[in-house]
Amino acid sequence: MPPVPVEIDIAKVARLARISLTPEEFERYGAQLGDILEHAARVQEAAAADVEPTSHPLPMVNAHRPDEVRESLDRDEVLSQAPDREGPYFRVPPFLEEQ
Amino acid sequence: MSDPADLTIAAAGAALRSGEVRAADLLDAVLRRAAVTEGELHAYLTLDAEGARAAAVAADDDLAAGRDRGLLHGIPIAVKDNMVTRGVETTAGSRILAGYLPPYDATAVGRLREAGAVIVGKTNMDEFAMGSSTENSAYGPTRNPWDTDRVPGGSSGGSAVVVAVGSALGSLGSDTGGSIRQPASMCGLVGLKPTYGLVSRYGLIAFASSLDQIGPFARTVADAVTLFEAIAGHDPADATSYRGTPPEVRSGLDGDVAGLRIGLVSELMGDGIDPEVRDAVAAAAERLEGAGAVVSDVSLPALDYALSAYYLIAPAECSANLARFDGVRYGPRLQGATVEEMMAATRSDGFGPEVTRRILLGTYALSAGYYDAFYGQAQRIRTMVIRDVHAAYREVDVLLSPTSPTTAFPIGERVDDPLSMYLADVCTIPTNLIGDPAVSVPVGLDERGLPIGVQVQAPALGEQVMVRVAAAVERLAGFGARPGMLEALG
Numbered sequence: 001m002p003p004v005p006v007e008i009d010i011a012k013v014a015r016l017a018r019i020s021l022t023p024e025e026f027e028r029y030g031a032q033l034g035d036i037l038e039h040a041a042r043v044q045e046a047a048a049a050d051v052e053p054t055s056h057p058l059p060m061v062n063a064h065r066p067d068e069v070r071e072s073l074d075r076d077e078v079l080s081q082a083p084d085r086e087g088p089y090f091r092v093p094p095f096l097e098e099q
Numbered sequence: 100m101s102d103p104a105d106l107t108i109a110a111a112g113a114a115l116r117s118g119e120v121r122a123a124d125l126l127d128a129v130l131r132r133a134a135v136t137e138g139e140l141h142a143y144l145t146l147d148a149e150g151a152r153a154a155a156v157a158a159d160d161d162l163a164a165g166r167d168r169g170l171l172h173g174i175p176i177a178v179k180d181n182m183v184t185r186g187v188e189t190t191a192g193s194r195i196l197a198g199y200l201p202p203y204d205a206t207a208v209g210r211l212r213e214a215g216a217v218i219v220g221k222t223n224m225d226e227f228a229m230g231s232s233t234e235n236s237a238y239g240p241t242r243n244p245w246d247t248d249r250v251p252g253g254s255s256g257g258s259a260v261v262v263a264v265g266s267a268l269g270s271l272g273s274d275t276g277g278s279i280r281q282p283a284s285m286c287g288l289v290g291l292k293p294t295y296g297l298v299s300r301y302g303l304i305a306f307a308s309s310l311d312q313i314g315p316f317a318r319t320v321a322d323a324v325t326l327f328e329a330i331a332g333h334d335p336a337d338a339t340s341y342r343g344t345p346p347e348v349r350s351g352l353d354g355d356v357a358g359l360r361i362g363l364v365s366e367l368m369g370d371g372i373d374p375e376v377r378d379a380v381a382a383a384a385e386r387l388e389g390a391g392a393v394v395s396d397v398s399l400p401a402l403d404y405a406l407s408a409y410y411l412i413a414p415a416e417c418s419a420n421l422a423r424f425d426g427v428r429y430g431p432r433l434q435g436a437t438v439e440e441m442m443a444a445t446r447s448d449g450f451g452p453e454v455t456r457r458i459l460l461g462t463y464a465l466s467a468g469y470y471d472a473f474y475g476q477a478q479r480i481r482t483m484v485i486r487d488v489h490a491a492y493r494e495v496d497v498l499l500s501p502t503s504p505t506t507a508f509p510i511g512e513r514v515d516d517p518l519s520m521y522l523a524d525v526c527t528i529p530t531n532l533i534g535d536p537a538v539s540v541p542v543g544l545d546e547r548g549l550p551i552g553v554q555v556q557a558p559a560l561g562e563q564v565m566v567r568v569a570a571a572v573e574r575l576a577g578f579g580a581r582p583g584m585l586e587a588l589g
Contacts, residue, residue, distance in 0.1 A: 008463055013459050017459060020447045021447070029456060032456060040410055040411050043476040044473075046407075047476050047480050049479075054478055054532075063338040063342075078202050093434075093436065094436075
């Protein structure tokens with residue numbers, strides 16, 4: 001396949017990753033990721049398209065276990081670690097912006 | 100008797116059973132050692148003296164009552180801070196988990212406890228195990244006891260250093276691209292990465308799930324085997340856990356290599372490998388030959404691309420795994436008007452530069468238009484590496500190489516140059532891509548007095564033959580040096 005040029009739209013990638021960057025970080029990460037990707041782009045020349053991709057070292061399909069009732073984590077112990085809670089729930093700011 | 104902090108696990112176990120020491124004495128000894136070295140080294144993030152004291156007293160009571168839990172009974176062990184410990188702060192070296200008190204124990208930690216081990220504390224690491232020097236910890240770097248101006252390697256640098264100086268007798272680390280073996284090499288220790296799936300990852304804070312594996316640090320191959328035996332085995336809580344019986348490994352400690360075929364990896368013995376390191380590995384191979392092994396050169400051409408593939412695959416998996424750190428369920432939260440703003444503010448503040456780089460890189464490699472060119476191609480390289488190595492194992496029983504291309508490098512030398520830092524993993528990454536086991540064994544010191552390690556790799560579930568060769572490398576090298584700063588302690 002023809003090599004895909006390395007061009008990285010940092011603003012878009014940061015948005016997808018839910019990370020906000022300062023202008024200084026924007027510049028620095030842009031340059032560093034460019035360098036890394038230039039090196040990583042070598043993978044494009046190396047592997048033929050007919051080589052099967054490997055996503056995992058073990059040849060596994062599904063891992064089943066018996067469907068049994070077991071102890072779960074203590075709810076209050078789990079919720080005690082949340083930055084904000086309301087009764088038995090995690091509490092977060094509004095999901096939807098005002099229409 | 101010498102200071103109990105300097106004992107191997109095997110010797111400490113013998114001293115416990117002869118009544119020469121109690122578990123409480125062993126704990127006191129490692130805590131004393133921590134007290135005099137931590138100011139300079141910063142290898143622990145959390146010392147759980149209280150919890151450890153209770154466990155040591157229980158271990159002594161059990162032994163007095165005739166309840167012997169085995170080789171780790173009463174032995175003080177440290178755990179890398181990316182394995183959750185119930186009620187004991189677990190941060191994975193990140194600010195985004197500051198103050199987190201997990202509601203459960205990782206399976207590997209639970210197994211150590213069942214085996215009677217005394218968990219001393221949590222060790223420093225590169226944030227979320229991303230790094231090769233332990234400089235990427237949000238809580239400050241760990242220093243190498245062999246030369247405190249140098250890094251201990253990483254990402255499990257804290258787990259290496261505590262064993263090197265005796266503030267624990269053994270430890271657990273995690274290895275995604277060399278994070279056990281490379282610091283073991285740089286600190287003069289044995290570090291073992293088991294076959295993928297042999298040790299449960301339940302409760303290991305995930306970095307790259309298809310590569311991560313927990314394993315031990317120890318001063319001897321025998322001690323590493325003892326720790327491995329305690330933590331290996333199927334766990335229904337980890338869907339990728341190996342379902343069979345773990346291989347029998349201990350008999351490999353006889354170190355009988357007569358007739359074994361050993362392949363020296365050509366791609367890892369050339370340019371980019373420090374000549375002193377290369378010479379030390381070649382010398383180890385010669386000694387194995389002298390002991391009756393058959394040594395030959397083996398070429399694995401796909402290795403030239405393994406590093407590039409790894410630095411797409413690992414960030415891709417990390418970008419997915421680290422999505423869970425969003426200020427909702429654990430860790431600090433920064434305010435935002437909407438949930439999205441809150442998450443972005445929390446993540447930007449909570450992640451350090453290397454983690455941010457890898458999340459961005461992985462997000463990019465998985466994004467529309469680039470997925471096949473980067474992530475897809477990297478997965479094909481992974482297949483090619485596996486094919487090359489499988490072909491080699493038709494000719495040889497194990498592979499031998501350096502563990503790290505250089506000995507410990509100076510603090511600050513590479514931290515702002517990600518690519519040069521990534522090169523530190525070139526010898527160790529292939530086995531993570533394949534899922535095979537590998538172990539680093541110390542063989543000597545370079546001109547500066549810094550430890551050099553040799554890596555032995557074997558096919559999946561081949562821990563027994565791997566340990567057999569490692570035990571021979573260890574015996575034939577006769578490495579007995581310890582960090583100079585310990586001599587100064589008297």
